[in-house]
Amino acid sequence: MDMSDDRRQVEDERAAPDLDAERAAPDLDSELRDVIDDYLGHYVPDPEQTAGIRERILQLVRNDLYRGPSTKLRTSEGHEYSIASAAVRTIIRSAVDTVDGIRSRSVGIAAAGEPSGSAAEVRLTVTMRADIRFVAAADLIRAAVSEALERELGVPAARIDIEVEDAYVE
Missing domain, CATH: 3.30.70.1350 (Cation efflux protein, cytoplasmic domain)
Incomplete structure (x- = not known):
């Protein structure tokens, strides 16, 4: 069988x-972008500190979703x-x-x-x-x-x- x-x-x-x-696979990319944008809207870091941080975070989320539960x-x-x-x-x-x-x-x-x-x-x-x-x-x-x-x-x-x-x- x-x-x-x-x-x-x-x-x-x-x-x-x-x-x-x-977990269900909601649109975590857009949710995470909103959180990052909200955070960056209240905090103005040195541009050198934030270079690529958004993409690194989003890549971690994508990797987790690709692997599955x-x-x-x-x-x-x-x-x-x-x-x-x-x-x-x-x-x-x-x-x-x-x-x-x-x-x-x-x-x-x-x-x-x-x-x-x-x-x-x-x-x-x-x-x-x-x-x-x-x-x-x-x-x-x-x-x-x-x-x-x-x-x-x-x-x-x-x-x-x-x-x-x-x-x-x-």
Whole structure:
């Protein structure tokens, strides 16, 4: 069973609207220009100090928008980093799909733990073959996802919620 990327993104958003700190893409360039113009209207800096500052700020905003929504995590050594949420979903989907008779559908991820980002909360939906026992499969899914999070991202899973959306017969 194969879904298009657009379908998976819709499924992801439906499964975890409160998990991912995903932002809509408003016209941040114009909003930021307004803030900068307002600031510069009240403060008259030395022209040498402001050379290119507006473009540097706008470039940072554009780079963030191009990357897309991201999840902030922290390794066990305390190294904080940000990774595209779509990349995390791909890692989790690949782990789920290693379990016989189980196929991933949607994936939601959120930073958890103390300090924030030192663990991950995962919510996912799956389809399963009709002859699969869910309780045993859920244990295998959790183990696969936990191992993938540790191996690929350096963070443990604080929680993994699994919902079966559909059953199928091969």
